[in-house]
Amino acid sequence: MYWILALISGCLLAVMIFLNGALAAAIGPVEGSLVVHGVGLLVASALVFLIRETSATPGLKAPWWAYLGGAFGAVLVIISGITVNSEIGVAGTISMLLLGQVLAGMLTDQFGWFGLPRRRVTLLDLAQVVLVLGGSGLLLYG
Secondary structure, three states: OHHHHHHHHHHHHHHHHHHHHHHHHHHOHHHHHHHHHHHHHHHHHHHHHHHOOOOOOOOOOOOHHHHHHHHHHHHHHHHHHHHHOOOOHHHHHHHHHHHHHHHHHHHHHHHOHHHOOOOOOOHHHHHHHHHHHHHHHHHHHO
16 A cells, blocks of 8 residues: 555645646745745644644654754755756756665665665675666656
């Protein structure tokens, strides 16, 4: 079931990048990021208010670096707003996002960053990166 959720998440990411790009083209990338995160804050606050329970165990504190996700998200929205409206378009932006995610995920697995268990990068993993890179190249230059 998790792979279905991940697939849905990927589809939503593609739609989000397109919408963020359209907003950035209309009002500017930084202003668009502010609007996107303001709307996100309102929706997240409403969900917390409606649900009133979280899956987090009470009493546990998140490490300081766990709060950086919002900062990275803001930068991501600004950068994707710029790149979507460039010659690489939506497909090129998403393909490079995918490549960056795969590379960052492999590094995180290899070195056990953020408290995750270490997982050695294999030749199969590297072959997958080459295939993603090739697909990205086709989208950008094909």
